[in-house]
């Protein structure tokens with residue numbers, strides 16, 4: 001973490017960070033897809049005696065977990081792609097709602113954030 005400290009303050013370009021997060025999300029998506037296809041073939045092999053099959057419910061549980069992982073990975077990929085598009089357009093770090101700058105703290109915590117903390121809070125309130 002310190003090798004760049006001589007180059008000044010820690011200002012890793014946003015797109016470098018976004019790209020590495022994107023690579024992680026891609027890996028997570030591949031892992032989830034592999035799990036799903038593994039479960040699918042286990043299920044196919046275990047299709048014998050449906051409801052009485054204790055294996056069946058375990059597979060259903062694992063299936064929904066893997067499905068949730070896949071959805072989460074795909075949604076981060078979408079958000080990261082959108083953030084990378086904003087970097088390219090020169091609008092990264094600007095709130096899409098109010099046009100103010102998103103604080104660095106928030107971007108550090110959520111690099112794909114497209115709204116400032118105030119607008120995000122408004123949303124949270126609205127959806128509750």
Ligand SMILES: [Zn+2]
Pocket residue numbers: 095096097098099100115116117118119120
């Ligand atoms: Zn805002």
